[in-house]
Amino acid sequence: MLIQFYHPDFLSPEDLDSYLSEGWFRNSILLHNSRVICLEGDVHSILNIRLPLDDHQFNKRLRKVWRQNHQRFRIQIQPVKLNQRKEQLYQQHTKRFKGFLFESLDQFLYAYGGSSVFKTYEVGIFDGDHLVAYSLFDIGSNSIASLLGVFDKGYSKYSLGMYTMMVEIEFAKSNLKSFYYPGYILDNTPNFDYKLRVGNMEYLLPSGIWGAKDSLSLSELPAQIIKSKMDACSEWLKNKEIAFTDLLNPYYTMGYIDPFQHELCKATRLILIEKGDKRVVIEYFFEEETYQLSAVKPDLKNTLLVSMRTADDLANSAEYASVIYAYESIISQAEFIEDLDAPLESWLKQQLVS
Numbered sequence: 001m002l003i004q005f006y007h008p009d010f011l012s013p014e015d016l017d018s019y020l021s022e023g024w025f026r027n028s029i030l031l032h033n034s035r036v037i038c039l040e041g042d043v044h045s046i047l048n049i050r051l052p053l054d055d056h057q058f059n060k061r062l063r064k065v066w067r068q069n070h071q072r073f074r075i076q077i078q079p080v081k082l083n084q085r086k087e088q089l090y091q092q093h094t095k096r097f098k099g100f101l102f103e104s105l106d107q108f109l110y111a112y113g114g115s116s117v118f119k120t121y122e123v124g125i126f127d128g129d130h131l132v133a134y135s136l137f138d139i140g141s142n143s144i145a146s147l148l149g150v151f152d153k154g155y156s157k158y159s160l161g162m163y164t165m166m167v168e169i170e171f172a173k174s175n176l177k178s179f180y181y182p183g184y185i186l187d188n189t190p191n192f193d194y195k196l197r198v199g200n201m202e203y204l205l206p207s208g209i210w211g212a213k214d215s216l217s218l219s220e221l222p223a224q225i226i227k228s229k230m231d232a233c234s235e236w237l238k239n240k241e242i243a244f245t246d247l248l249n250p251y252y253t254m255g256y257i258d259p260f261q262h263e264l265c266k267a268t269r270l271i272l273i274e275k276g277d278k279r280v281v282i283e284y285f286f287e288e289e290t291y292q293l294s295a296v297k298p299d300l301k302n303t304l305l306v307s308m309r310t311a312d313d314l315a316n317s318a319e320y321a322s323v324i325y326a327y328e329s330i331i332s333q334a335e336f337i338e339d340l341d342a343p344l345e346s347w348l349k350q351q352l353v354s
Helices: 011-022 060-072 084-096 103-110 153-158 160-174 193-198 222-239 252-256 300-305 338-352
Strands: 002-007 025-028 032-034 036-039 042-052 074-079 120-127 130-139 143-151 180-181 184-186 202-204 243-249 271-274 280-283 289-298 323-333
Touching: 002 252, 011 130, 011 143, 011 180, 011 243, 025 143, 042 084, 060 153, 060 160, 074 160, 084 103, 084 130, 084 143, 084 180, 120 160, 120 280, 120 289, 130 153, 143 153, 143 160, 153 160, 153 271, 153 280, 160 180, 160 193, 184 193, 222 271, 271 338, 280 323, 280 338, 323 338
Parallel strands: 143 180
Antiparallel strands: 002 032, 025 032, 036 042, 042 180, 042 184, 042 202, 074 120, 120 130, 130 143, 243 271, 271 280, 280 289, 289 323
16 A cells, blocks of 8 residues: 554564564654655655664764764763753754644654653753754664654754764664664655765665665656656646646545545545536546546545644645545546546536536
8 A cells, every 4th residue: 555554552672673674654653654745746755765784884974073073062862851942943943844744742752642652762962951953763673763853053064963863873783773764765856865874775675675776666666657647637638628726635644544544535646627616536546556536525624633734835835735625426437547538528517507
């Protein structure tokens, strides 16, 4: 599946290792496995990465950052403890985040429940007694997973985001861990490529094994296929002179969560056709290799239930659907977009006479 969620009631260190090795990553109190993401006006494939720690060494430039910051700052590594200063730095950094945002560190870590099954530690970077940066990471039996790094913007020249990653890696090595998981990068934007600077990464391949990036065929990744299929749909509708709106669906994950499966639109990209107060959408489902034409309606109730804040890139862009769309009925499914011609024409004619 493109998207999976799991809410563990218990998670051993060995369990965390296993999930990380299969491409899962933490999302508050959940584990989340996703192959695509809507971000910056596009659909991207997620490329899970990890750093093998056997024989790992930082390059010359990073060793210089290490030496300079080791002399300048004090490091503290301990189980995570929330406080006002950490929340202040977190809120400062939400301005650079994209997509949906956790309202607070408490929501980010615990969904306001006060605890989780994860063993979470923090790296604190201090200028004297003043916290200027920190990062959070989860500890497994044979690995650690980096969650978040924030720093005081007044200290930007010290590369503290990179430095906290380096401290996490050295902590992992000193505790005989084999792998460091910094999350993921994306296939067609360099926004997260800074993670690659810490060493030679392995990539999770579609076969489920880890290997070099040159073993990946980018054209076969989900986002590339989805874009190709939906571009074909767009061109088809233009040729038929049917007006439509091409939207990214930031709420796509909702359609993969119980009890919303089969109720809410789950495609990352929607072609919306409106006639008066009636609407249909065309979606492409990567898993089934199928187009679907559906009658839909805005689901304002579930839209309001989404507890996360939207960043400016979502809130201020006409490229994104502003509401969740719920299915009223499934009109037709087809392997090829042209096979939706008759059911779409039938729906359009019904709107003319109604």
